[in-house]
Amino acid sequence: MPRKLGIIAGGGTLPARLVRACRDAGRPVFVLALKDHCDAAALGSDVDQAWIRMGEAGTGIRLLHEAGVSDLVMAGGVDRPTIAGLRPDWRTARFFARLGFKALGDDSLLSAVTRELEAEGFCIVGVHDVLPDLxxxxxxxxxxxxxxxxxxxxxxxxxxxxxxxxxxxxxxxxxxxxxxxxxxxxxxxxxxxxxxxxxxxxxxxxxxxxxxxxxxxxxxxxxxxxxxxxxxxxxxxxxxxxxxxxxxxxxxxxxxxxxxxxxxxxxxxxxxxxxx
Incomplete structure (x- = not known):
């Protein structure tokens, strides 16, 4: 059976396109949708999904494990929040405390997030790995x-x-x-x-x-x-x-x-x- 793909979903149409690609390929999929970013109407209600705030990293990681996700892709636009607006849970706050000044740059932050998810056992893949025609x-x-x-x-x-x-x-x-x-x-x-x-x-x-x-x-x-x-x-x-x-x-x-x-x-x- 194909490895289950988890989609951390921001805004735009990419998350829904990834869902369709998985269905066409017979690949199981789970969407972890970000509140205030992901478009619920575009995503649809007929896909296995859960919703979290951006600051709920601990909850998100638990949900991905419970869903049996092996591979993980991040897709869709996200407006970068302030720390105050993020309202981080304990796991998120610990992550930022460890990252420190490196969180100032977008790529530094995303690279650190990628390493954190890989440490949890997920295989991070790119959108272009799932949708090479893009x-x-x-x-x-x-x-x-x-x-x-x-x-x-x-x-x-x-x-x-x-x-x-x-x-x-x-x-x-x-x-x-x-x-x-x-x-x-x-x-x-x-x-x-x-x-x-x-x-x-x-x-x-x-x-x-x-x-x-x-x-x-x-x-x-x-x-x-x-x-x-x-x-x-x-x-x-x-x-x-x-x-x-x-x-x-x-x-x-x-x-x-x-x-x-x-x-x-x-x-x-x-x-x-x-x-x-």
Whole structure:
């Protein structure tokens, strides 16, 4: 019998897609859904599930063991809470006390969470291990292609994102005509694009680049782009979006590519070693 997959579910459609993939493969699945993040309607009520607050690590680990989970994947968006808002249980508080200043960076925190779950006996897998078709190959993914000025902006954005990533800050940047309009931090990509909409300059529009951080734990928190990203990029006046080939996720791949085509935006998967 296939190993049972546990899904720690945040927002968006990814958790439900993982559930469907497990069902199609005849694989048993259990969802540990995060309150105030996971979309109950998208997830549905016909899947084995339990709900916890983010600060209830002790309860969550117990529920995963009781459900017989062997493999574990983290999927879906999560807004990073404050410690006060987290209301940690004893297990969570002990974890943060041990982690200390390393909890300041997203990747440091997620890597520590991964190690903690592995110490509990779970095998951590990536979304792309369950849904390999979500990870784009190098090249143009739609009908539109970047011109030379857009490629220059992509190269500049790659430099910026790699510098940010080395400091464990963010995964994205918007560059227009060589000028950095915005970088992604705790607010996330959608709010970055909303800020850049007011900062756009006359002339050819900018580009959004999203990359993995150097040394990032690729089983969790891969750069993710979906139809909403394309819509927000178009509203910000951008000409296109470039993502990390083989190390990012296109949620609803066909719909994302179709949205880019309809909006007149290029969608490109790049090797940052070549694009920089």
């Amino acid at each position: 990870s784009p190959e190098t090249g143009i993914l739609g009908r539109h292609t970047p011109d030379e000025s857009a490629r220059a902006d992509i190269a500049r954005a790659v430099e910026v994102v790699r510098a940010l990533g080395a400091l464990d800050v963010g995964q994205g940047a918007v560059v227009q005509q060589g000028i950095v309009l915005g970088v992604e931090a705790v607010e996330g990509t959608d709010r970055l694009l909303a800020r850049c909409r007011a900062l756009a300059r006359p002339g050819p529009g900018g580009v959004l680049v999203k990359l993995c951080k150097p040394g990032q734990e690729t089983r969790v928190d891969l750069p993710t782009v979906g139809p909403d990203t394309i819509s927000n990029a178009a509203a910000a006046g951008l000409r296109g979006v470039a993502v990390h080939a083989g190390r990012s996720l296109l949620v609803d791949r066909e719909a994302t590519i179709a949205a880019a085509d309809a909006a007149g935006l290029f969608l490109l998967a790049i090797d940052p070693e070549v694009a920089a």
